[in-house]
Amino acid sequence: MENVYEELGRWISILYRRFQVYINNELKDLDITSSEYIFLIKLYENGELNQEELSSIYYIDKGATARSLKRLEKKGYIKRFKDKHDKRSYKLALTEKALLVKTRIYKTLESWDKTISVDITTEELKKISSTLKKMSLRALEETNNINKT
Structure with missing residues (x-):
């Protein structure tokens, strides 16, 4: 899988x-x-x-x-x-x-x-961008926490 x-x-x-x-x-x-x-x-x-x-x-x-x-x-x-x-x-x-x-x-x-x-709609691009932003901000938060320890 x-x-x-x-x-x-x-x-x-x-x-x-x-x-x-x-x-x-x-x-x-x-x-x-x-x-x-x-x-x-x-x-x-x-x-x-x-x-x-x-x-x-x-x-x-x-x-x-x-x-x-x-x-x-x-x-x-x-x-x-x-x-x-x-x-x-x-x-x-x-x-x-x-x-x-x-x-x-x-x-x-x-x-x-x-x-x-x-062939990708504006709505799809907005959703992709929004999702990647959320994931990136979480990744930044996590790596900032790692750097503090």
């Missing part, structure tokens, strides 16, 4: 890995990877943020966030500047170069969404 959780994990893993391959391929000429574009998206949506805010939005390790942001800065997509309200902290902002590729990134994401959601 098949294990429903194993099947769920397998399909989530496949979808995630194939998406990474797709993003890496589609944005290759821009030198933007699947581990970097997510930070550009949040900066497009929010303007200026700091590194800690970006880490907590995505529940990503601070070290991994720092490495991705350093690469984006080196490539000229983001810039750092002192936070006016906290002189010990730095804010991150998009550069002109990042603004020039915004439409391309969003169109790439839209194309992926259309590809994977053919």
